[in-house]
Amino acid sequence: MIFSLALLIVFFVIALKISPREKKNDAHVHGAGQIGLLAAVALFGVDYFTSFYYGTGEMMSALHPLGLQRYGFIAAAVISLGNIVFGALYMYSLGIFNEGGGSYTASMRYLTPGLSLIVAVTLIQDYVLTIVVSALNGADQFLSIFGFMQTNWVWHFAIGASLAAITWFLTIRGRGESSRVVFMLLSVFFLLTVVMAIGLFIAKHSGVPSQPMETVPQTVSLKTALMHLLTASMKGMVALTGLEAMSNGIQFVIDEDFPLVKWGKKRLPKFKKLWQFYSGKSGIGRMVQTSFLFYGGITTFFLSAFSIHFNVFDGTLGRTLVGNLALIGFGSFPGGTILYWSYQLLAVFLLAAASMTAFQDAQATEWRDVAIGEIPEIIVYRDARGTFTRSVTITFGIAILIMLLVKGETTKAVPFYGVGVFMPIMIMGLSIRKHVITHYSGAVQKWGTAAATFAAALAALVFVMQIIGKWSEGGWMVLISFSLLVLCANLILLSPIGYRTPKQIHRIVRKKARVEGHMASIVEWQSLKMQEYRYSILSGIARFFEIFGIRRPGQFPKPAEAGAYDEAIHALNADSFILQFMSKAEQSEIIRSDDIA
Template identity: 25%
Template structure:
């Protein structure tokens, strides 16, 4: 067994994909850890802005919390409608693409890809800072520690969904239990001893006037509690069947838990007169007031907070690969982003997210100060576009109850758009400008990849005017068979088949069909292009029990070489060649993997048939 198999696990058959999907109790911690962990810092983020206007301004924290909870309610109900309308998953990207147009959909996708990457980086850097706060000797090793945490989260996700569910369930539920204990013990103290009259916060001199813009800034900072809400709508495929029903129920539970926990922390912070402290978090101050300093319950609260901050990054590792796979299916990213790995996860997407997150951690040197100002911008862009998309959807369909749905989505779109504008204006020079620039650049890149894929597809369409491909038998060397790799019925593939017919008396064109392929239609297209009576030219369709398409083809080649040792076997591989630099990343990826796999098993005769791409106007 290879080292990779030891670390990641043995390949899983595709028949176990349903078993790899998760029940609600395991899916909830995987997809909700980001949203629920925001309880640890959302209240503090709002207080950190209000304190600029002096201690008296902290009294506005409770109304701001209630306004954010109202917004959370609207967004959660909106995404329940997204799941019902789009049960295959996709969230903001699919809603925007289908209702606002493909290019607007790419804006939502770009915003989410950036947000997922920043979410993973911010969560892990915050966890690294939490560990160094508990153990000061680790202060100078925060970057290495954070990268280690990143590697552990990535490793757990590469092993598959069930592995991640088992690892991440306990800490997430532990955090929920500790917040529930904090609430219950705090209520007992408020009723029996303290009373509900708020304590005055520490006296702090005003640095800015208390005005509408500062209140909106505090509101937008507190809205960091909403990051991660859409992960469940993006990850419907993670749930066991009936997946849409389970996803909608889980989203409702997550929204309820988030609202209750957020209100509890903000309410106790208000009643106990808590003010932001650069050395002690707001949640730790509340825990000290309720549980007492140095108590086991306080340590339990802090440790569970630390763990869920680490696990918050897992939401990104669930959402980013799924979104990247959808973009690859839409030909907006290289196709290998949609390849399902041996552990039935999108391992290429996980790898890209690992690299991007590690780069941000290294650039920020483990400090969340800059990154935390950026990662809410992407999610509110996605929120706004998804609700605008649903608003147009209800207007066009005008089904039962469409007016109420339109009103809710109009309110949600307006509120999230206001928050988005406030974030851009208030945090532009604090680093938000990088995301404002990065989103259009990423949209341009996604559109360029999509355009190039269309150009390649148009250039590779077989000519319907030519005669059937199979010609009269050509004199070929005796004892020679050719096996042609077919990734699809393209001009490059058919040219490779034609070449194989000139060098061998027995030619087999092999295609590994996936779950979305129709073998009957493939056979009909083959007969139309090649000819129904093709003699010694055969089409072989293989069905793989696993996600890999390389392994079944290699096994077929090995079987033919073993069964017919008297024959010389040539593997013919079609490749498309182009002067376009982008095509090096978009084309022939499976051919490269196939060559390496066949070489490793001992196959030693290959013929590469190169088909040049000619500029062709793409057909929409």
């Protein structure tokens, strides 16, 4: 017992020492709410890192009932391939779209506003469901400690809602505080996982027996086996939201080199290209995403191997897969029960903290959606700490409602979670393809186009296969919900809520969201482009009804033409991009209000 307690104390001291601290000076230099590398790893990586607790469990649950668990390595290989391809795509994209917005910005620049609108609503759905699944998984892990995973749904809902409430509270207090707490938890998680892994190897070689076979597996056809392997791969590939999260939330990252890059540029200048790749805020984002290339594959192979060896899965002995392995692994050490309880409680807090990634990206997305006319203007409010508190609170409220609708059952929410993110990944691949064709030639264009096309095609395939693989569990409902979301998004945009004048756009972006520089110019340009799209749809509807002799009295006011993306982002005075679309009186009014402020 003394050994275990001492180990926990040492791990927490280490975590406390290396955790990021928000300095008052940073707010003056970089702006309120801007974060560095360690904080970015915590806030934008926690959802991905904590997929350790449920991804492999979901994957093996698709194989185990039919006795196909020994083929889990094939599913893990598919997951590894997806991680590498999609991770590389997004690492490259951060050099091009380094002002935030992810595939939303990319599609507006290179594809069409209609696709941007689809991406916007898809991401909001995915962020809300990230909160739902993470919090309910946290409840599963907590109940797993006592072997009560199959208890009444009310307990799952109550615990999940409470965990979501805690992360909501931490998020509205600002990114600095929340990132430090999450980083400390992640640090202890990694250290304890290493100890658990050592314990599992000790248990394996010391002859700890595996669990007896619960039922005799039925004989299945090759077709059924392949279908379940497909389902397992899709269930394990659930936490790639972090890629889009980092790309979308890069706007909240400080624009300076992190210490390793500073050291490398000074001490090892011969690796100049490497240091350039990881320079600035794009480099911080790429460093976070680098872990995505290998983490998912390594952890899935690791957990699959010991799951097969010890014959434990989600539900075995009333515990989750990781809960069962943790009990075996920590049981190899003196006082291992204390380590087991600590690890499982840590799982609860980390899975709750994974909601923070969604809360951060809901903020990054929703103020843009307000600017383009997709959400009412009243939603935008940014406090002194740089947090969009109304966006966070509304997202939290919707997540609680969904938890209640699924009656606290994680499995009912999982089919909707992780599906939506592959649509934005596909859009990002197509955008990168267009970028390569536009800016390169020769062999670079040929191979770059091929790589981007492959990434987009793979994302499209995974998007479809996620629905097929989860069809019997409600995957068919994803098609309905996705179609309804896209329809509703267009209806809202076409309604009076969706109308935006240049003056309104300026007020939303510069005054309410308090965004400046190139990022503000990009969003202003996007908003004008979306108004062009709105006008074209309304005009098309009017022309359609004119066929039947139905004419709308008066004319739709034609919006200002946004022009090309490069004209907006490379304007000599980026801070005044939107002013050129206003009348002289409106410009004077804004200038006077700025002087007063």
